[in-house]
Amino acid sequence: VNMEHQHLRYNPLRDTWVLVSAHRMKRPWAGQVEKPPEEHIPRYDPRNPLCPGNTRANGEVNSDYDSTFIFENDFPALQPDAPDPGSDQHPLFQSKAARGICKVMCFHPWSDVTLPLMKKHEVLKVIDKWAGLVEELGTKYPWVQIFENKGAMMGCSNPHPHCQVWASNFLPNEPALSDRCQRAYYKKHGEPLLLQYARQEAEKKERVVVENSDWLAVVPYWATWPYQTLLLPRRHVLRITDLTTGEREGLADIMKRLLTKYDNLFEISFPYSMGWHGAPTGTHLKEDNSHWHLHAHYYPPLLRSATVKKFMVGYEMLAQEQRDLTPEQAAEKLRNLPEEHYKTREN
């Protein structure tokens, strides 16, 4: 199998293809360079609305929290009580009501830490809170999207370590597509797509970045972002709420290791957007969702260095996503990086 030449790879979770043009890494880059992430963030900033004890835009005062802290987004994209927009019923002008809730969760009281630099028991606390939010919001909403935008490059406007949770009364496009694909695969092959995939990757090894007895992080065969990874439990798990205590500990371990490698790649606090996908909730809790398998997607934008990212633009927006190094090359690079964080090594 010759993977050095351009070829297409199939993404079974989205029923799409990605163009892999490995030879293209040789091209020089004279385009936009990004500002590397700020490395000197104060532990506490009296003007930062996410720090303990500070006052937010709406006048609310944060508690003097000492681990995680959850509050409602002051500028939510989804509110619980939006009216039905009505619709002129023409098939080309269809609208629907959208209702939901947006929350923010601070991971830690300090602004100068990130998940890989936090202690394992602190990361575990974050995982427990994630599960708690899915449990709570999932009773009402069919989809609870946990996501983290990390770094200014990924539209994150606050350096304090935090994630967001947007719950909605509708199944958004991406999980709806993933649901269709996993369902069809299960029907045809009698096994959950991602469970089978995790087993195969654990055997093949070439795309594995880190693993432990409960979890596997791989650069998926169909990765579109240069250093994209997929985090999967080995056991069949539908939702984050179903993880055992042992699996949560294993998740804290693998997250710390994966994110340390990410930071070590270019020796910066690595920007990414990440999020969890699991079986839908709300009324779907009563349905058979055996085709689902819990997983997290990590989408980091950087390609060549701390300042040169991959632009998903013209061809990618209008035709098809294209990548410049193979997933195997990316996995090998990440796998070979040390598991000690460059910041703690320095001292």
Place this chain on the structure above:
Amino acid sequence: VNMEHQHLRYNPLRDTWVLVSAHRMKRPWAGQVEKPPEEHIPRYDPRNPLCPGNTRANGEVNSDYDSTFIFENDFPALQPDAPDPGSDQHPLFQSKAARGICKVMCFHPWSDVTLPLMKKHEVLKVIDKWAGLVEELGTKYPWVQIFENKGAMMGCSNPHPHCQVWASNFLPNEPALSDRCQRAYYKKHGEPLLLQYARQEAEKKERVVVENSDWLAVVPYWATWPYQTLLLPRRHVLRITDLTTGEREGLADIMKRLLTKYDNLFEISFPYSMGWHGAPTGTHLKEDNSHWHLHAHYYPPLLRSATVKKFMVGYEMLAQEQRDLTPEQAAEKLRNLPEEHYKTREN
């Protein structure tokens, strides 16, 4: 119909939904700001590989061109002779051969002009060359993607006015999806989706930005990018090659007017990615493609100012695209801008 509150809108070209949260524009922005585009570009730069008479990376010398200039991309993502990668045939590890060709077309010999600042007959030349490339490459390839990445913000690494043309032996994801949606609509409603859409928008007016007797530019009902537009011929046209001389002149007119408004919005050279979608070519030339209607998509990233863009990140990548102003608000803003370019007004 209350459009001030959040709601969902359906995109019939992609069979997806977009979350519209108009109230969110009120939120302050403390995140990343972009560098405004360089305004002082020399007309001729001896080191710029796109200028007339200069030598490119591969040693080839550009002709002393005085209108458009087409050459093969020196670092192509698609090459004509890539070998078949083979496949281990497992449904989760599918690959396919990808073959094609990548060309670059300079719009003008000068580096300090852009389409809206070019003369109408110069823009017409670009349109004729676009049609010529689709004609030529379309005999062999099923898809010929013409696209322009404009501005460093959109991954464009050279300020010289130019576009790219990537032709492939496969139908990429986006046109494949659009083909499915248009086909299904045609079957159900007996009329091409976008032809019906153009007629309706011409009547409704509220999303029209500019129009002339042959063309219509609208912020589509389902726009995801803040100032996204859709450019449509009024007559049923399958491909850019089918445009009459009059329609090409009308296209040069509407392109100049639309792009002038874009530049006038924040008084900068407005960044965007744009591209053409028309009926597929190659072996598809012999098929009935009446469901298709030629159109161009413009995807500009800016949201609030010359330096604050919309980030399509966490929620958008993992769940669903979300916008912060309504398409009607965006259309109104663009519609009310002058049709004289801010740069020529200054003098």
